[in-house]
Amino acid sequence: MIVTTLSDASRYERFDTNIGMALRWLASASWSNLQPGEHSIRAREVYAIMQQYDTKEDSQCIFESHRLYTDIQMVLSGREIIQVASKSLLIIQEPYREDIEFYRLPTENGSQSLLMKPYDLAIFFPEDAHRPCMQVDSKSEAVRKLVIKVALSTSSKDAT
Numbered sequence: 001m002i003v004t005t006l007s008d009a010s011r012y013e014r015f016d017t018n019i020g021m022a023l024r025w026l027a028s029a030s031w032s033n034l035q036p037g038e039h040s041i042r043a044r045e046v047y048a049i050m051q052q053y054d055t056k057e058d059s060q061c062i063f064e065s066h067r068l069y070t071d072i073q074m075v076l077s078g079r080e081i082i083q084v085a086s087k088s089l090l091i092i093q094e095p096y097r098e099d100i101e102f103y104r105l106p107t108e109n110g111s112q113s114l115l116m117k118p119y120d121l122a123i124f125f126p127e128d129a130h131r132p133c134m135q136v137d138s139k140s141e142a143v144r145k146l147v148i149k150v151a152l153s154t155s156s157k158d159a160t
Helices: 006-015 017-027 156-159
Strands: 004-007 038-042 046-054 063-065 070-079 080-086 092-097 100-103 112-116 120-124 127-136 140-149
Touching: 004 006, 006 017, 006 120, 017 038, 017 046, 017 070, 017 140, 070 127, 080 120, 112 120, 120 127
Parallel strands: none
Antiparallel strands: 004 120, 038 046, 046 140, 063 100, 063 127, 070 120, 070 140, 080 112, 080 127, 092 100
């Protein structure tokens, strides 16, 4: 997991070709007028999902992870909490399908909480189970967020 801001994200462009493309696209503000839904950046290798929702009570949020994609999540307006835990510490609730797996909430506190504000970015790799959309201070807020789905390179897929 990497937590940064849009203004500092360029230092991570060298990690991976697709991550670099996604971060340069974010820096260009090509997303500023996007409507909610899915938008191609480079076919299924790198694409954006513009989301708008109200944050939820903790009990309504669930941990998820992905095998084929890294998630880059950037809040554009509003605030939310995203909890993160190593997927190796969690018990599967819904088995893997279509690049997503869901987990039961941990019985012990093995997670970290991120307060995400406008232009904060979090990069979640396949080992990073994340639980987005959570309320801040038990109050629902309207959130506008971009999730960039970044396909893992072949060597990365083989390692998971």
